[in-house]
Amino acid sequence: MLRINNIEVVYNDVILVIKGLSLHVQGGQIVALLGSNGAGKSTTLKAVSGLLRPDNGEITDGDITFMGERIDRKDAADIVKSGLFQVMEGRRVFKDLTVEENLIAGGFTRKSSCHGANLERVYHYFPRLKERRRQISGYMSGGEQQMLAIGRALMANPKMVLMDEPSLGLSPLLVKEIFHIIRMLNEEEKTTILLVEQNANMALSACHYGYIMENGRVVLDGPGKQLKENDDVREFYLGMAGHKSFREVKHYRRRKRWLS
Amino acid sequence: MNLFLQLLITGIVIGSIYALLALGFTLIYKATDVVNFAQGELLLVGAYICLHTTVSYNVPFLASFALTLVFTFLMGFFIEKIFLRRMIGEPVISIIMLTIGLSSVMRALVIIVWGTDTRTFPEVFSQVPVVVFGLSISRVYLYSIFAVAIFLGLFSLFFKKSKIGVAMRAVACDQQAALSMGIDVKRIFALSWAIAAVVSAVGGIFLGNINGINTSLSHFGLKVFPVVILGGLDSIVGAIVGGLLIGILENLAGGYLDPLVGGGAKELFPFVIMVLVLMIKPYGLFGTVKVEKV
Ligand SMILES: Nc1ncnc2c1ncn2[C@@H]1O[C@H](COP(=O)(O)OP(=O)(O)OP(=O)(O)O)[C@@H](O)[C@H]1O
Ligand SMILES: [Mg+2]
Numbered sequence: 001m002l003r004i005n006n007i008e009v010v011y012n013d014v015i016l017v018i019k020g021l022s023l024h025v026q027g028g029q030i031v032a033l034l035g036s037n038g039a040g041k042s043t044t045l046k047a048v049s050g051l052l053r054p055d056n057g058e059i060t061d062g063d064i065t066f067m068g069e070r071i072d073r074k075d076a077a078d079i080v081k082s083g084l085f086q087v088m089e090g091r092r093v094f095k096d097l098t099v100e101e102n103l104i105a106g107g108f109t110r111k112s113s114c115h116g117a118n119l120e121r122v123y124h125y126f127p128r129l130k131e132r133r134r135q136i137s138g139y140m141s142g143g144e145q146q147m148l149a150i151g152r153a154l155m156a157n158p159k160m161v162l163m164d165e166p167s168l169g170l171s172p173l174l175v176k177e178i179f180h181i182i183r184m185l186n187e188e189e190k191t192t193i194l195l196v197e198q199n200a201n202m203a204l205s206a207c208h209y210g211y212i213m214e215n216g217r218v219v220l221d222g223p224g225k226q227l228k229e230n231d232d233v234r235e236f237y238l239g240m241a242g243h244k245s246f247r248e249v250k251h252y253r254r255r256k257r258w259l260s
Numbered sequence: 261m262n263l264f265l266q267l268l269i270t271g272i273v274i275g276s277i278y279a280l281l282a283l284g285f286t287l288i289y290k291a292t293d294v295v296n297f298a299q300g301e302l303l304l305v306g307a308y309i310c311l312h313t314t315v316s317y318n319v320p321f322l323a324s325f326a327l328t329l330v331f332t333f334l335m336g337f338f339i340e341k342i343f344l345r346r347m348i349g350e351p352v353i354s355i356i357m358l359t360i361g362l363s364s365v366m367r368a369l370v371i372i373v374w375g376t377d378t379r380t381f382p383e384v385f386s387q388v389p390v391v392v393f394g395l396s397i398s399r400v401y402l403y404s405i406f407a408v409a410i411f412l413g414l415f416s417l418f419f420k421k422s423k424i425g426v427a428m429r430a431v432a433c434d435q436q437a438a439l440s441m442g443i444d445v446k447r448i449f450a451l452s453w454a455i456a457a458v459v460s461a462v463g464g465i466f467l468g469n470i471n472g473i474n475t476s477l478s479h480f481g482l483k484v485f486p487v488v489i490l491g492g493l494d495s496i497v498g499a500i501v502g503g504l505l506i507g508i509l510e511n512l513a514g515g516y517l518d519p520l521v522g523g524g525a526k527e528l529f530p531f532v533i534m535v536l537v538l539m540i541k542p543y544g545l546f547g548t549v550k551v552e553k554v
Contacts, residue, residue: 054436056349080442092437094430104423105430109442112423152441 001027001160001192002048002084007062007072009040009047009216011055017043019216020062025160025209030186030193032207032224034200034237040216041196042089045162048194049086050076066160081109083159087152087166089196091145095138099129099148102137106152115155122151125181143174150181160192161185167199175199179206200237204228212237265395267515268508273401273470275507276408277463281480282487282499283415284456290432290493291452294344294355298363299460300481305366306332306461307468307477308374311381321384325465329458336457340450348449367475378474385469404466411462415455416496428452486534506530 002025009018018040025031035041046052047059050071064072071079094102103122107115123130126147132140137148146166153161166182167175179202185191197203204210207224212233220232227233281299288296309331313324343362347355385403389396419425431438431448439445467477483506491502514526 049440051436051440054439075444076439077442077444080440085442086440088437088440092434092440094433094437096433097426097429101426101429104426105438105443106441108423108427115423156441 001025001067002194003065004044004048005062005064007044007047007064008060009043009052009057010060011043011057013058017057017216018047021213021216021218022062023211023218023221025192025194027159027192028186028190029208030182030195030206032200032203032210033194033196033213034198034203034210035213036236037198039213041213042164043216044213045086045164045194045196047072048079049084049162050074050079051086051088077109080156080158083157084162085153085156085158085160086162087149087164089164089168091142091149093137093140093145093148093152095136097137098134099137099140100133102148103129103151103155107155109156114157118155118157122154125154125184126151143170143177146170146174146178147181150178150185154185154189158191160194162194162196164196165198166195167197167202175202182206200233201228204233204238262395263515264512267511269395269397269401271508271511272504273404273466273507274511275504276405276412276500277467277480277503278483278487278507279500279503280408280411280459280463281484282491282503283412283496284459285484286488286493286499287428287452288456289488291428292340292344292348292449293352294347294359295352296456297356297359298366298481299456299484300478301363301366301370302332302336302457302460303464303467303480304370304473304475304478305335305464306457307464307473308370310461310465311379311468311473312374314381314384315379321381328461328465332457332461333454336453336455337450339457340453344449344453345446363478363481367478371475376475378472380472381469398470400466400469404470407462407466411459412496412500415459419496424448424451483530486530486537489534489537506533509533 004021004023006020006022007018008016008020010016021040021044023033023044033041033044043052043057046055046057048064048071052058059072062072063070066079066082066084069082071082071084094105097105100119103119104115107118110118128144129147129151132144137145140148150166163182166178170178182193182195183206186193195203195207204224204227210221210224210227211218212220212227220227220230222230228238281303284302285296285299288294306328310324310328313319313327314321319327339362343358344355347358385400387398389398390402419429427438427443428448428451430443431445435445463480464477467480487499487502487506490505491498491500510526510529513529517525
């Protein structure tokens with residue numbers, strides 16, 4: 001469904017952040033994209049959804065196709081219209097707007113006549129948002145804001161959603177709830193999902209396939225279960241160092257091998 | 261007492277026009293981060309266009325009013341598209357210079373086309389004043405307040421209820437997030453300028469009907485600064501409160517202080533208020549918004 005072919009992304013004309021990254025998301029699946037801070041996960045998602053320009057970033061090489069069509073030169077608005085929606089890192093709710101106004105903004109690319117039904121759908125998944133529909137969203141808790149951010153995506157009836165760290169800064173219970181919702185979106189709404197996460201454990205359990213990136217490249221990929229069993233992944237991302245200590249040389253060598 | 265009431269009513273009329281201007285100014289500022297120094301010239305051009313169609317082509321006032329709104333809408337739209345679009349991301353000071361440049365160009369064009377003499381509208385509103393409780397109020401004042409109230413009401417509805425209005429507020433909150441949901445941010449920028457030009461024109465047309473039109477009408481644009489600093493940049497309500505307060509205070513100052521000090525108090529007063537507000541709340545106009553954005 002989504003294919004990223006060997007892209008390079010440069011910020012401010014000089015800083016090369018993504019260095020030949022390729023990735024494929026099959027329709028109907030949840031695909032996880034993991035990596036440490038600064039690996040370039042958010043940059044990758046922004047490249048897909050055409051949001052690099054406000055950050056002064058640019059795709060300088062490679063191409064991206066969504067459902068067979070090139071999208072790497074398209075406007076963000078056209079990409080949303082073609083059915084691809086990004087839920088950005090840090091929730092990014094419109095703080096001065098009410099919950100319902102946020103949702104209306106999420107459905108901007110849809111006809112106003114679809115808003116009613118879509119609002120009901122969002123409220124069905126997030127009853128809490130219905131209770132607070134008239135509240136200014138800036139005053140809501142982090143978890144509620146994350147639900148609102150996902151709800152905004154639903155308003156656009158997307159075929160595929162890119163989610164950037166939806167569990168960021170949430171309590172373990174809420175993290176569970178968010179992942180439950182992500183699975184439901186995938187199963188009930190048949191939405192394809194590309195999920196960026198720091199919470200590797202949850203992400204690898206939820207996903208069908210996973211990619212791990214370091215320094216602007218994919219260094220490892222495979223089905224979620226398989227990645228979860230992988231020694232390197234266990235060591236670096238699942239915090240299961242086993243009998244090895246972090247100071248061990250092996251740790252360094254493994255990292256090196258990924259980079260080469 | 262009669263003097264006080266007269267001053268109060270004049271203050272409300274002028275203040276409501278300030279509110280319109282402030283609405284246009286904040287719309288542009290919040291959506292596009294541009295400080296528009298050409299707000300007064302948008303008013304000026306609108307007033308002249310309406311006068312011109314009414315006087316030279318004998319178009320009935322209501323029709324030329326409507327035509328002016330259409331014209332200024334397009335004018336604002338294209339000013340953004342042609343001049344400001346390419347300045348996105350440039351330093352704030354360059355953009356301010358550009359709007360100052362635009363204001364000079366527009367004023368010069370007005371002088372070239374219409375000259376500098378004061379012109380007046382033909383009698384659109386009956387000169388016979390309305391008498392309320394022994395106080396005579398000129399009709400154009402009442403129509404002005406009424407029209408401005410309708411416009412402000414329509415715009416609050418627009419921003420609250422329409423998809424585009426909500427999108428405009430969303431862009432003001434977080435541009436990139438708005439972009440991520442397919443909101444065409446550039447079109448919203450152009451639309452902000454278009455609406456700002458329209459509301460300014462409405463203000464200009466009524467001012468023109470009250471006092472006649474000459475290029476000094478554009479000085480009204482500067483009054484926007486005390487208004488937005490007093491009322492805040494956040495809401496239509498802020499613009500209305502700020503506009504009315506400044507309008508009323510400056511007229512009271514004009515009525516009571518000018519005879520004592522020999523003139524000038526009326527012009528000075530709004531800016532004294534502005535300086536005081538800034539001293540008490542040093543972030544003033546720009547600070548709060550920056551804090552909000554972090
Ligand atoms: N607007 C920008 N201008 C310049 N460099 C940037 C910009 N945004 C990100 N970068 C750099 O690009 C690299 C990748 O950033 P990115 O945000 O994609 O990482 P990430 O994998 O999402 O990290 P995190 O897990 O912390 O969110 C980082 O080194 C970062 O400093
Ligand atoms: Mg990130």
